[in-house]
Amino acid sequence: MTDNFRRHEAMLADALAALQSRAFWTPFPETPSGKIYGESARSDGEAAFQALLGAAFDLPGHPEERRLGAEVSPWGLDLRITYPSAGAGALIAASGRAAAGWTAATPAERAGVCLEILHRLNRQSFLMGHATMHTTGQAFPMAFQAGGPHAQDRGLEAVAVAWQEMMRTPATAVWEKPQGKAAPIVLEKQWRAVPRGISLAIGCNTFPTWNSYPGMFASLVTGNTLIVKPHPAAILPLALTVRIAREVLAEAGFSPDVVLLAVDEAGAEITGDLIAAPEVAIIDYTGSNAFGDHVRANAGGALVFTEEAGVNSITIAGTDDFRGMCSNIAFSLSLYSGQMCTAPQNIYVPKGGIQTDEGPKTLDEVAAGIAGAIDALLADPARASGVCGTIANPATLARVASARGMGGVLRDSAPLAEGRSASPLILQVEDAPDGPHRHECFGPISFIVAVEDADAGIQAAADLARSKGAITAALYDTDEARIARAIDAFAWAGVNLSINLTGGIYVNQSAAFSDYHVTGANPAGNASLTDSAFIAGRFRVVMSRRPKAA
CATH class of the missing domain: 3.40.605.10 (Aldehyde Dehydrogenase; Chain A, domain 1)
Incomplete structure (x- = not known):
């Protein structure tokens, strides 16, 4: 020895x-x-x-x-x-x-x-x-x-x-x-x-x-x-x-x-x-x-x-902590300006809205809740810079500018106080087969995707992971039977799933000695x-x- x-x-x-x-x-x-x-x-x-x-x-x-x-x-x-x-x-x-x-x-x-x-x-x-x-x-x-x-x-x-x-x-x-x-x-x-x-x-x-x-x-x-x-x-x-x-x-x-x-x-x-x-x-x-x-x-x-x-997704089917959910998603979208391979891009929300601890929320109210949570998170310039950092590659900044035409702008991106920077851009789109959300848009760009219902959102996210690749997936839901179906769907899509994260752990994060990072079971990596x-x-x-x- x-x-x-x-x-x-x-x-x-x-x-x-x-x-x-x-x-x-x-x-x-x-x-x-x-x-x-x-x-x-x-x-x-x-x-x-x-x-x-x-x-x-x-x-x-x-x-x-x-x-x-x-x-x-x-x-x-x-x-x-x-x-x-x-x-x-x-x-x-x-x-x-x-x-x-x-x-x-x-x-x-x-x-x-x-x-x-x-x-x-x-x-x-x-x-x-x-x-x-x-x-x-x-x-x-x-x-x-x-x-x-x-x-x-x-x-x-x-x-x-x-x-x-x-x-x-x-x-x-x-x-x-x-x-x-x-x-x-x-x-x-x-x-x-x-x-x-x-x-x-x-x-x-x-x-x-x-x-x-x-x-x-x-x-x-x-x-x-x-x-x-x-x-x-x-x-x-x-x-x-x-x-x-x-x-x-x-x-x-x-x-x-x-x-x-x-x-x-x-x-x-x-x-x-x-x-x-x-x-x-x-x-x-x-x-x-x-x-x-x-x-x-x-x-x-x-x-x-x-x-x-890959294209990482969040499906929102319901929640018993609406504010916690919006805050958690806001941090996940903002952290290092979406430049993590684990950062979510697509957020699937039923057209008819969801049930929450604050009562029913329409699709527009869910989108507004997430956008508002980002605004609150980034209201202080020093904190915003600490969370978002800067944009590593100038091409990513150009991508943010060109993405504005991909859908309805729910929250516009803007420079931060320091460095080459851009706050999260949120767009709203329909789940069309040729939609821009079906490809990775690397950087602080995300899409609110309207779907028929929660099961359709789960299926759309899992299908996209299987065909285009994904490293993370997240689900917010209060229906245990549907959660069980989602666990199966994402397992077969070869993507790790996080469920109902509302506290100090985020879908972006992966813990050594416990979490496997990437599965090798979809096109996001072998x-x-x-x-x-x-x-x-x-x-x-x-x-x-x-x-x-x-």
Whole structure:
């Protein structure tokens, strides 16, 4: 056993127990408090971030042919950071050279390295919060959580599931087959988890660490080398991750090139070259369906895990807490300006209205209640900025402007006080087969969709999830028989369902060690974070056997 493994063995044991119970657990507190992370952690993290601005990012010994970097914060700050960049061929060659020592390491040695990386990442959560904030446009509290502790939770979850999978087969055994009166056949057998090869993690702009860590750590702990390809607009969070990983690897006696950073620039991406390289055996991708199709078409024999676009829906059939429902939906639509892959887009409401604790509500009154709750939530400019953040990609802002013509405007979008921003736009449409709501409109755009009745809304949402993909679905209802039918409908559509959320938990949120993120059962993605199928194919079990010595 390695020192790293011994140091973090208790944390791994607790993670394994949490996977079994699916109860709440985290070793990485989500609150950015000095009492937890140290009284100077906040100021230290901000100072460390400021020191990176306008400088050459240091990755000692990393392949470098030139330096690239053109990140500009959606909050208005030009980062002016340059990173070492090398072509696909140089990165693949370096990764191949680093493989032998990492592949030969024991599962405990690799797990120990991964656990130490996660521990060090957690201690740098304030720095990671600033890096995430200024590359994704999230407000700092969300950037701290999603870029730091919540992403670290998902990375640890991947390590724990991989450990389970690798430990299913013993390292050695004595196999004895009786032969009647003759002496039995006795063999000594050994089994080894053998990795597939080079793993490529393709990061996204909006959640560079949260979406990437599961695949990154799943591949690393199972013995694969790793090339991390960030989005050109969100390099820094993954560059920091790679730097910490390389430091831990070198200290543990491994080549730091086990983990490499693939930096490119918009318009001259090297992603296609990496995808097509025959040495790349695993690809983790988060992004659009169009590029997902490109990955699948060009990945050759690589194992591909994707999270792609979908249309998430809410069906409102009735509620015993109308104000709570409207407030919960308002927050879900506003959080990070609808740029979460779990954010709802379509809200199905019966034409005849619904029953509530405040009496009957017409469709128009339901829509007005949700719009009014958004207005109340965002009335204070500082709070509005903290909830909505900014718009990561200028194309999303253009999409909001063009969406106004897609239906009746129930609540118009407007800029917020800070950064490149837009408050939620709500449109009303009929549930027509060619309606604009039947496609993902990424960003702060949602549709109130009029349907004949509650069952029709459930069916429409489930059918759309099945055909176009969805990562989340929500239902508000007081009829238990209809709720049971909805649970079945969404299960067959392969989408996770939240029912009657009115408090401090939202359909957008996914909890590590308890909630599976994406199901892999509809077009929104072929993988689930982090079930056994997400892990087990990253390695194969190979045996050697010989007669047992007398």
